Amino acid sequence: MNNKALALLLSLAFVPIAASAQTQPPPPPAAGAAPAGPMQMSPAQRQAHMQAFRAFAEQARNLHRTARANMLAALTSAHRALLARLVGSLAISASPDPRAVARELDAALSSGERQAVLNAQHSEMTQMRALHEHMMAQMPSSHAGQMRGHMGGMGTHRHGHRTPDAGFILLRSALPGGAPKLFGMGHHSARR
Numbered sequence: 001m002n003n004k005a006l007a008l009l010l011s012l013a014f015v016p017i018a019a020s021a022q023t024q025p026p027p028p029p030a031a032g033a034a035p036a037g038p039m040q041m042s043p044a045q046r047q048a049h050m051q052a053f054r055a056f057a058e059q060a061r062n063l064h065r066t067a068r069a070n071m072l073a074a075l076t077s078a079h080r081a082l083l084a085r086l087v088g089s090l091a092i093s094a095s096p097d098p099r100a101v102a103r104e105l106d107a108a109l110s111s112g113e114r115q116a117v118l119n120a121q122h123s124e125m126t127q128m129r130a131l132h133e134h135m136m137a138q139m140p141s142s143h144a145g146q147m148r149g150h151m152g153g154m155g156t157h158r159h160g161h162r163t164p165d166a167g168f169i170l171l172r173s174a175l176p177g178g179a180p181k182l183f184g185m186g187h188h189s190a191r192r
Contacts (some may be wrong), residue, residue, distance in 0.1 A: 074116030106167025
């Protein structure tokens with residue numbers, strides 16, 4: 001999962017909390033009782049919630065690091081050097097064309113390298129979905145339902161775009177934060 005998706009997940013988790021803070025306060029809870037309502041949390045609950053999200057974010061970063069390391073390990077030294085050169089060319093280009101660079105990279109990869117990159121990405125996404133579902137199972141049901149509504153099928157929707165090729169996946173993994181502006185916000189695949 002790229003940093004954009006992680007940021008979206010974390011920000012959406014707190015939208016309901018911020019929205020509930022802007023409404024009329026509910027009547028005070030009975031002495032010793034936790035606040036009522038689906039989004040009302042006590043300070044201890046809020047702190048536990050934040051700790052759970054921090055742990056989720058760290059696990060997501062570790063999954064991404066592992067996938068990236070597996071992708072890079074699958075490349076020959078010549079193809080790692082090509083990737084570095086292509087990333088550098090994007091960084092200094094007056095009008096970068098990441099889709100053309102991804103196609104060039106994909107064309108250079110062997111079938112074994114392509115498959116290893118696709119396998120690493122598939123494994124990361126599968127583990128990320130499992131991690132996401134585990135996190136959702138830990139939440140109060142009302143909050144989890146709201147999160148599912150915001151997140152949809154995390155990583156499963158493609159909005160009519162084709163599945164990204166290995167060059168695209170490798171290039172996005174190599175760029176800081178996936179460089180979403182280079183690829184267009186919200187796009188999950190390279191267009192040809």
